[in-house]
Structures are given as structure tokens and as C-alpha cells.
Amino acid sequence: MMSLVRSQVPDPSGALIPSNIATGSAILSGKGGETDTISVALASSVYNVRNATCGGVCSTCNGATEFGFNPAAYDMAVLAWLQGDAQVTWNTGTGYINPSGITFSSGNTSIVTINSGGGMQGQAPGTTSVSFSMDDSPIYELDCSNYPYCPFANIGGGAPTTVGQIPTSLKLVTAPPTILQQGNNNATNGCPLGNYGIEIDIDYQVLDQNGAPIASANMEPQENIPGVTTGYQDIGPSRISGTSTFTRADGTFDDAPVGKCPPVPVTTLTPFATQSIQILLNGTAYPVRTNSYSYSTTNLPNHGTVTNGKDINASQ
């Protein structure tokens, strides 16, 4: 030890024992922490492990000092899986992930369940917490004299868990879509006056992965039209009253107008756009629908058909 002090070589952390130190205590351990088996050769020494490194009457020299749960706070979807970890750090600095003796629990198993390995699964929308307890590992105490025996951890860690709905599909609310009235010269509500063709006002409801409506005003519908847009852009707002950047409180939104109003009759059903819709929620984009639209007109102004070949078929 004296040689170690005299060498004045700092350890990997830069710590250095001052050269004037003549007495003290030290804990020797391997790179792996207290669980490593190491050999110590003593040429000549007097040592007392308990007096040197433990406090009071406690016979436990090392133990846990910090507890945490990873991730700290998170959102997850219904039926989604997420791994939770109990993290225990000892006084020596060694960290343990899910050490033996850990028991996980959920604050509300109807919202989220957690198995013995820390695997969590969302069950229903809501917020609760998950936690863990540790029964058979000692905690670190400098003075254990107040304990009848060396203290063991019985702690809870926890993390707020929010299980939410994720946008998965769009339900057509208006079926068939509302057909706009013939427009005027300003084209403020449909086709320009005298044009042929048709435009429609589509109303959608955002559905989650279980087909249930998502009642949220925080969803941002966006569309990508290859050849027209450079990536996704907001569907709203538009000139049509009721369209906005975000969904209404009930999770519905307008996609209006959709259609084509050429200045000449086009009597054959003709493709005019492929529209991919995604919902932006909490910074994450969820693809929910793709429409391939075709249209045709009659020989009457503002008369025709718009269809996606599936659930949108509007004619007048």
C-alpha cells in the first residue's frame, strides 16, 4: 500500500492518494466489481476488514445505494410490448440490471401488465405506474447499529406508464361523401362555374389499432400526392369551412375538396391522383389510408363521378 501511495500514479478515473497519507482504509475489488474473485498478496500487514470498511455493527460492507427503473417514463400502445428494467447500483459503483430477488408489479393491470422478467404490455388506454421491489439484496449503510440485522432492500422503483391508442385507419363518416353544390366564379365551394366534373367533401374518423375511434384534437392529418407534393403536407386548413390543421375533439376531420373539375367533358373514368394519408400524433407519423382516385364527367357542368374504387363513390 505504501508503494502504491508513493508511486503517485492516478487511477483510471484520475483519483490520486495524497502522498502524505499514512493511515486509512481501502476496498479492493476487481474490474467487475465486488463479484470478481481477486488475489491479494500481503507481504506484511495488519488488517481488519470490518473495522476498516464497514460501519457500526453491520456485517455488510457493500450494498445497494441507488435504484431506478428504465425507461423512466413512456408512452406505449395497447397490446404493444416494452421491456422494463430494474437498475440497482451498489456503493462500489457497480450496476445491476434485474438482479435476482426483483419483483415487478403494475399499479393497474387493466392498463398495463408486467411479467417477472420486466416485459410490459399495454392493455387499455390510461396512465398508471409500474414498480419493482428487491427483497434479498443488502442496502449500503455506514452505520447499521439501528438495525437488528443487516438491512435488506425492500424498495419500490417506478415509472409512469401511459398506454395510448395509435392511429391505424380511417373510417369514412360520410358515405357517400357530401357532394358540394355547384361553385361560383370564385370557386369558393366546389368546381368553378361552368366547369365539368365534381368535387366532394370527405369526412373521416380516425380509428385505433382495435378499430375504436380516437377522440383527440391533437392529431394532424397529412397527405402525400406523388407528383404533386414533396412528401407529406397538412391536409388542412383549406378554403372549406371546417377544415383545420388538427382533428376535431372527436377525432374527425374534413378532407375537402377532393375531385377534379376540368373545363372540358371527360366521360371516361380516368385516374387523377393517388393520395396517401398519415396521422401525425405526438411527433410520430402513422400511415392510415391510401386512396387511388378516378373521375369522369357528364356533359353537364359540375356533374360527374369521383371514386376510389372502394368505399368512396360519389356521383351527381
Place this chain on the structure above:
Amino acid sequence: MLRSRRHPFAASLIAGLFIAAASLGPSVSWAQTTAEETVQAAMTKGEDGVYGAYNSFVARSLSRLGDASSVALTKLLVDRLIADADIPAILLVVRDSYDSPKSIQDAAERQPRTTLYLLRSLSQVTKNPKILASIGETAAYVKSQYAAYSRNHPDK
């Protein structure tokens, strides 16, 4: 009446483009980079022989661009022969670009500077009184849309 001769319009558009670029400053906005693709789609005929400008999705996309559409139009039209038959689609692009000023994403593109210059230049391309009237109506529409927006958003 179809016209197919090259017009001094091209030269004036080029000059206008420099004026517009100088007034817009050195940075290239999102709207300007997006506008070229959207305006290209608007001024391209589909398999039905109809300009993309009559496609509602193009119109919706244009409504986010404002003045940037006219910058892109100017670049596009410099190399084209402008016929009277083309002008309604051009006017529709301009009109749709100011259809919903609140939707224009880049605030710097709300003021119709290049747009009004483009319309003035366009009025020199045709002698058709009906089309000239449409150009005038479009200019008035753009001005009124911007004025209405400015009234409702004095801080913007």
C-alpha cells in the same frame, strides 16, 4: 384564339424573375423549393388532356405556396410559348395560390409581389378582352385576399 409566337413576355419574365429574386432575399424558402414541383404538376396535362391545375390536390398544394407559385410559374413559362388557351390554367394556379392565405406556410410568401408582376406581364400576352378581364379579376382577387388576411392578422 390560339397564339403560338414567342413573345417579349419571356424577356420581361426573366427580368421580373431577377426583380423578384432580389426582393425575396438570398435565402430559398421551403415554399420556393416546393412550388416548382407543384406548379410543374399544375401546368402538365394528364392522360385526360386536362391541366393538373384542375386537380383538387394540386389546388390544395398550391394554396400553401402563395407568391412562391408565381416565382415558379415565371421560371416555367420563360421557356414556353403562351397561348390564350393556356392562360385560364395559369390564372387558376395564381388564384389557388391565394385561395386561403392563412394556409400559406411561409409568411414571406403571403404578399403577392411576383404574382402581381406576373399578371401584369400576362396581360401583355393576349388581346382577348375576355381573358384580359379574367386577368384583371384574378389580380383583384389576389389583392383582396391578401388585404383581408392582413386586416385580420395585422401583426403578420
